Amino acid sequence: MTAHAIRIAGVQKHYAALRPLRIQALEVGMGERVALGGLDGAAAEVLVNLVTGAALPDEGTVHVLGRATAEISDGDAWLASLDRFGILSPRAVMLEGSTLLQNLALPFTLQIDPVPPDVVERVAALAAECGIDTASLPVQVGELPQGLRVRAHLARALALDPALLLVEHPTADVAEAERPGLASDLARVAGARRLPALILTLDQGFAEAAAHRSLELQPATGVLAPWKKKRGWFR
Numbered sequence: 001m002t003a004h005a006i007r008i009a010g011v012q013k014h015y016a017a018l019r020p021l022r023i024q025a026l027e028v029g030m031g032e033r034v035a036l037g038g039l040d041g042a043a044a045e046v047l048v049n050l051v052t053g054a055a056l057p058d059e060g061t062v063h064v065l066g067r068a069t070a071e072i073s074d075g076d077a078w079l080a081s082l083d084r085f086g087i088l089s090p091r092a093v094m095l096e097g098s099t100l101l102q103n104l105a106l107p108f109t110l111q112i113d114p115v116p117p118d119v120v121e122r123v124a125a126l127a128a129e130c131g132i133d134t135a136s137l138p139v140q141v142g143e144l145p146q147g148l149r150v151r152a153h154l155a156r157a158l159a160l161d162p163a164l165l166l167v168e169h170p171t172a173d174v175a176e177a178e179r180p181g182l183a184s185d186l187a188r189v190a191g192a193r194r195l196p197a198l199i200l201t202l203d204q205g206f207a208e209a210a211a212h213r214s215l216e217l218q219p220a221t222g223v224l225a226p227w228k229k230k231r232g233w234f235r
Helices: 041-052 075-084 100-105 117-129 146-158 176-193 204-210
Strands: 004-013 021-029 033-037 059-064 085-088 164-168 197-200 213-218 223-226
Touching: 004 041, 021 033, 021 041, 021 223, 033 176, 033 204, 041 059, 041 085, 041 164, 041 197, 075 085, 085 146, 100 117, 100 146, 117 146, 146 176, 176 197, 176 204, 197 204, 204 213
Parallel strands: 033 197, 033 213, 085 164, 164 197
Antiparallel strands: 004 021, 004 059, 213 223
């Protein structure tokens, strides 16, 4: 049995930034949710690409579900490996002029006008699991509030039963009042599925509510340490 969903050691990756992305050591256990702060949007994208094998580190190693990403030998093998991942990212494409039902049906079928009845049932169950009211399914995605869009991305990420969930800045455009509910739903769904998750966020409150462990990256050194609450000048 694989002991770790993710194991990163001595990684350095240069990209269009003042300094490379550095991570000395990161481990995410099977069934564990780890939140990582200290990465802006560009750095988070680089880390997601390293974990999925879309990019290889300049130094160090990345192991995912017991296999080094450097061992993925060709494009076909890499595409096949993507089935292991559910990725919740604001970069994921939604069909803005189509309904939420049609968007959530896409992982199951390309026939979305109309959506087949058996797929409608699967979508309704998936929506309920992710905290989406079925009354929202006929609404066009372009008209959805941001919190509901994040839940839609979560549902799409979970649709094909991934082995690992990658969450990339989920609350960037979400109202603060909605964030606790999102964190609770993410923790509930991942916990019920025993799904390991790496959550990249700058929202410490969300991190603490959604994850078992919250870490903060020191970009200059690559050291990860427990994410400590910031204190004001007089506290």
